[in-house]
Amino acid sequence: MRPSRREPDEMRPVTLDRGVVKYAEGSCFVKFGDTHVLCTATLEERLPPWLKGQGRGWVTAEYGMLPRATHERTRREASSGKQGGRTLEIQRLIGRSLRTIVDLPALGERQITVDCDVIQADGGTRTASITGAWVALSDCLAWMRQREMIKTNPLRDQVAAISCGIYNGTPVLDLDYAEDSAAQTDANFVMTGTGGIVEIQGTAEQKPFSEEELMQLLALARKGITRLVDLQKTAVG
Amino acid sequence: MRPSRREPDEMRPVTLDRGVVKYAEGSCFVKFGDTHVLCTATLEERLPPWLKGQGRGWVTAEYGMLPRATHERTRREASSGKQGGRTLEIQRLIGRSLRTIVDLPALGERQITVDCDVIQADGGTRTASITGAWVALSDCLAWMRQREMIKTNPLRDQVAAISCGIYNGTPVLDLDYAEDSAAQTDANFVMTGTGGIVEIQGTAEQKPFSEEELMQLLALARKGITRLVDLQKTAVG
Amino acid sequence: MRPSRREPDEMRPVTLDRGVVKYAEGSCFVKFGDTHVLCTATLEERLPPWLKGQGRGWVTAEYGMLPRATHERTRREASSGKQGGRTLEIQRLIGRSLRTIVDLPALGERQITVDCDVIQADGGTRTASITGAWVALSDCLAWMRQREMIKTNPLRDQVAAISCGIYNGTPVLDLDYAEDSAAQTDANFVMTGTGGIVEIQGTAEQKPFSEEELMQLLALARKGITRLVDLQKTAVG
């Protein structure tokens, strides 16, 4: 039995609230159970230097965690003077995932930055971030269309993410922190609304896993992402 | 007339919500109108090296702002590699204000860190932070008393803060961002529940101000802080 | 009785020596008793990027302290890799104070940087810095007028600063380090030559102070600043 008393294929309650901050062109407060992330999308009429003059835009992401989002207080990265490896790895993943479903030339020479700030962490912050970031990005693009800044919709698909793992020998969906800490294998899946795989990150925490186990995790993930994609549709619909 | 259409001595709606995050020993989500700050208090059984062995505790604060708390996106301090002068100045002020009303020897050799993270900024983030930080600190100390970690209550008084300014020639209370940007003079007042002054920071933005004007601002501040102290009492009561 | 054996309203001997370094467009070596600060004003035909093309100049300040300006050696900020919160706070105050009395459009699109470097510290380094910085700035502007770089004098007024505090229950003027360390309340006042208040920073170090005490400190400060303004006039006269 899972510490969360959930069924193996049962996700935590997920909510996606839009328009939660006043200034951002798009925003979403996403909850996967006790994991809470504020996602904001910022549109800027500028590009990183290496992208200028190529007739296409850019989507990037930054990730952060409030110091007391965690059980023990984590040192503020602004105070320690640099972003840690985990932070950089996660924000690279979020940015990459979003770019897969955006038509960058259709965006024009502009940049959208999606900030994902974890207010409370209980496992799965990167997957909640990607899922909520898509909603914030979608609202930002709608904001642009309303102002006729873009003609075609640069959003080609949805993108969402979920974690799976092997806990106590059983493949389970959407690990919380207690489950994640004790899982033999931990995997994050990023998929599109049409079921394509955007990113797989599978890691053996204790002992190697088999191809069969990978397939089981993938099946669970597909189920979870189908649900998340529906929730996204409802949220922006 | 003020841009906010408020009376000169009228504050924005203020709310103080406690227990808003799962892990912190004390927390408060404070709103001064559209200024929203999450305050969390963390208890740690350790001290900065220069304080060890002196038989007293320490209270300190850190301040941060989410990148899109502001109208234009602000660069993340974790990414720029250091906390700016404004951030350091504000967090020093919050820490100093809280220490004035805490009996540090009664705390024992422990440290409480209050994190004030601005989710949305519309002027007065430092005064909202101090006002909310007191609530988070109070809850943290209650948490310790429940566990019999301390015998006497180290909290000697309340502390709250409000800004005032001279806008268009008129002294007004609790400036929002539009008013703050255009004020001739801007002042922040930190006071205790019993009416003592803990800190005054008055700055002439355009032209110097007179002693009489200072007195008018102080009278307004006293009025506002009386109201905030009542709200704090209700919140923790 | 004060440790310095001075009367409550007695300042330390103050001297303002001009032209003390060879290269700066303006300079002043200011002494408030054993507190010694070298102030130099540098004129540059450039502006920070965010100020360009607005038809006005800028005045800014930087503050530093030699490692052995203090009783115990202080770590060199260049070696620790960043300026501390106290340094940033003081240099922001100096810059703000100077800008209040300068007609920035009259300066043209140029920047004046006033460096205040503490050679020896015995309390009141920020107030000595502001008082000496005005002299260095005044000489820099005179240097520009001699070269006909500016037509009108951008200097609208004088500005000087002094600290006051409540020591052993008595309001006293111009705290030295021994007095400052033991004061219940410490306040810095920045005022113009015509008596306007530019900045007040009052801090309760041990217990809150009252409105009446604030008024007493302000009266003392006014007395001290009248004296400093006279000394500035004599110095540049």
Next chain:
Amino acid sequence: MRPSRREPDEMRPVTLDRGVVKYAEGSCFVKFGDTHVLCTATLEERLPPWLKGQGRGWVTAEYGMLPRATHERTRREASSGKQGGRTLEIQRLIGRSLRTIVDLPALGERQITVDCDVIQADGGTRTASITGAWVALSDCLAWMRQREMIKTNPLRDQVAAISCGIYNGTPVLDLDYAEDSAAQTDANFVMTGTGGIVEIQGTAEQKPFSEEELMQLLALARKGITRLVDLQKTAVG
């Protein structure tokens, strides 16, 4: 046809040279075609603070690239003042992969650091690093056994890594830089000598990939890793 004119399932020539530097307790110069990485293992009788007193050791990795390992010169990370996100991500992966096959308690309270420095880069530097790191680690452990520092062999298995990708619609093995830049999908696989999966990182560079494609890449990877594991055996044999 691949730019490298290799068959879809054909790897580049791989060599693993041991004992290539004088001081390290274990070392390996690994070549995957034109990708050349120097791996050194360093044994130290110390642990990171958070691991002390737990009766087990630690294996960690650092990754770097010489400035002119790349076609265009890359800025030296020591000069830019921090390790980039890609560097941190890769060295976390190498460390994690090695720890999966080491019995940490059997190591005793010691740390082994494997440095992987890329001398020349032509795609696949992280997979070459892991493959060579295992050889360096194995030699370091042999060095310890010779000195009777450890009784049992902490090495539970082999570990090696290879990249695969979908190039021009075809799944191919061991991408070089030209192929990697143009691949639709890029995946890195880390597996043990006994065929267990340690890590999968699959990324859609242009369009999402399907479960079937993932399976094809996994089959190719398994073939490549079988070959690498044989080469490792021969090398340390």
Next chain:
Amino acid sequence: MRPSRREPDEMRPVTLDRGVVKYAEGSCFVKFGDTHVLCTATLEERLPPWLKGQGRGWVTAEYGMLPRATHERTRREASSGKQGGRTLEIQRLIGRSLRTIVDLPALGERQITVDCDVIQADGGTRTASITGAWVALSDCLAWMRQREMIKTNPLRDQVAAISCGIYNGTPVLDLDYAEDSAAQTDANFVMTGTGGIVEIQGTAEQKPFSEEELMQLLALARKGITRLVDLQKTAVG
């Protein structure tokens, strides 16, 4: 007798291998006994800002050391966040030495950066770096002439370097690490192919040295550099 059992005027075996990396416009792997340095020359069509528009080029150098180039592992400078004083001192010396023998106007408005990365260190890394850097630079200039980027040869002379020292009372040539650690005096000499002195750095490690000893070291150095210059000629010849 020297620890290395060499005669006082006997150098270690020196080799200079060219073209050792694929991408650099010039490269040289230099060995002075067990000291191994990889030197690469990179041509870039850009200049540091302060040199633009002056009709001449620039030659600069960077120096680094792999963590396990040394007997004990040295912390990676990219990880500690800055280059140490020794690194900066050495790379300034290499750059200065190379610029002495290059006709910078003949180079055009371009920059050549020579990276010297120590793979294994056994004393004399800076002298080996300079000697190898000249070969890499020479090849880079040849590469430019082949492409008719420059008309005249900017290389006016050769430059090479060697260390000498007083070991156990005897002046000796080309110190290895064991000798260097125990030498009373350590001196580095940089000279041109035509015998001119470019740089002398003589340091008394234990007790001061005399003018006569300096002359003896200089005579030894001259002998060593004559040999190095011949080896360079053979290498590029």
Next chain:
Amino acid sequence: MRPSRREPDEMRPVTLDRGVVKYAEGSCFVKFGDTHVLCTATLEERLPPWLKGQGRGWVTAEYGMLPRATHERTRREASSGKQGGRTLEIQRLIGRSLRTIVDLPALGERQITVDCDVIQADGGTRTASITGAWVALSDCLAWMRQREMIKTNPLRDQVAAISCGIYNGTPVLDLDYAEDSAAQTDANFVMTGTGGIVEIQGTAEQKPFSEEELMQLLALARKGITRLVDLQKTAVG
């Protein structure tokens, strides 16, 4: 003729004023003409970690320059976040020079830090620093002997430094900035009171120099240092 109108072997006026700051255990304000450096010696009952428990002390130095010590304002190193290569190189040289004439075991397990801060720079700041640092160090050791902290005098000799150069074809002594900028060759000599050479740093700025020229510079330096050593004796006598 030299720009300074001095004879080739004529130094600038040199003064060494002791006891110029209130707190330091030893201090000296040294002037070489318009080059002014404040040297302070700080005694601390602590050692760098790598020196603990070896029964000997340590002498080290730090070097800094006020922003407007130079003709154009130089950016503050505390603000740019790191000490430059030139700073690190000079402070390593000062520390090394002082350690040569101190009996470190006689010092006990203590550290003396000599800070050399350039108030005004007109060439030769490193040589003025060394010469003044010796006076500050000497006073610090006298301070210790007065308090009977040490039994024997750890000062084995004097140490002083001077620059020489070839200006317009003529070897000249003690270059000022105008001469230094135009010199073909620039050399710094550090010598003891008894005439031993502690450090030579000779650099060809434009074209290589000959052995004969080196000898001429050395002879000039010896003359200058004889004079500096006399001035030091008078100063501390």
